[in-house]
């Protein structure tokens with residue numbers, strides 16, 4: 321298997337910058353996810369790795385081998401496209417064996433029986449044994465998805481590239497197939513790049529997650545770190561829920577002080593190591609619902625008061641939506657919490673859970689020495 325290294329990648333389509341300044345190492349045998357909203361450049365990046373696009377700038381390495389100029393068929397990658405793209409007139413067997421027959425054309429000759437054996441092995445791997453003679457329209461969505469996966473795997477690729485492979489499936493099937501992909505990926509130990517716009521899916525299956533927005537990778541880290549220490553406001557907002565409060569820096573140090581427009585001082589820390597905050601800089605405080613607690617006293621630091629708008633019972637907790645001026649805030653409280661719509665509420669966030677982030681997203685990241693985006697804008 322291989323480690324994939326992407327350096328300074330850029331791909332444009334005319335005026336559109338589909339992706340830029342991508343610097344990442346996708347470790348050997350790991351499952352890395354490209355996560356982000358529609359149009360952020362996920363498919364473009366995947367197709368660059370596969371070799372269907374040539375970058376305008378930057379290099380792609382499989383281990384130490386520079387593959388930037390290699391055509392897709394010489395990279396030994398298996399790809400599942402955003403739609404399954406099965407050939408409707410071919411049987412399952414023929415769909416799966418197609419890749420092997422192409423290899424034959426390029427000089428790697430397989431006998432008929434060797435091809436059938438590998439097709440059968442691939443079918444077994446995706447639990448479709450015995451269905452090889454059907455055509456795609458005789459299969460359910462989940463089964464078609466399995467065939468697409470088998471087709472990508474049959475060539476024994478070094479790298480598996482999956483572009484939203486579960487997007488056409490219902491919730492239950494998605495869940496099953498997700499487990500299936502994890503099992504196969506783990507069994508084969510194959511370096512996998514998985515594209516999705518589903519946050520929960522990304523957090524639950526990945527070794528590493530790359531959160532993308534408008535063509536840039538804003539953070540590339542393990543799932544827990546993405547959730548606990550978002551590096552930009554976009555990441556904080558895109559992954560999980562947050563309440564945001566705007567203010568300006570009024571004190572620098574290990575703990576940062578932020579003055580809100582009403583004069584209240586909020587204490588917090590920044591998850592963005594190395595960012596040079598300045599006095600009076602406009603920033604945003606972000607806090608997760610589970611980090612807003614009922615205040616034991618009214619003089620508690622970092623207290624946030626408001627009017628309860630809505631209380632939603634979510635099983636193990638209640639989700640409380642309350643207004644703080646014009647801001648709608650969210651807190652997750654224990655079910656015994658006695659709150660009712662229309663009443664006043666006072667909550668507090670411990671400073672260690674109050675995240676202070678600069679405005680400006682990618683531009684802020686460029687100010688951090690050593691960051692993959694540091695001063696690389698041109």
Ligand SMILES: Nc1ncnc2c1ncn2[C@@H]1O[C@H](COP(=O)(O)OP(=O)(O)OP(=O)(O)O)[C@@H](O)[C@H]1O
Pocket residue numbers: 333336337338356357358359360361362363364365517
């Ligand atoms: N062949 C192309 N020609 C012109 N523009 C393109 C082309 N392919 C992609 N783009 C543009 O590049 C940007 C990134 O597209 P891409 O398909 O990589 O997004 P994506 O993250 O995969 O989105 P989705 O979640 O909708 O699949 C978009 O603005 C898109 O319109």
Ligand SMILES: [Mg+2]
Pocket residue numbers: 362363364402
């Ligand atoms: Mg896409």
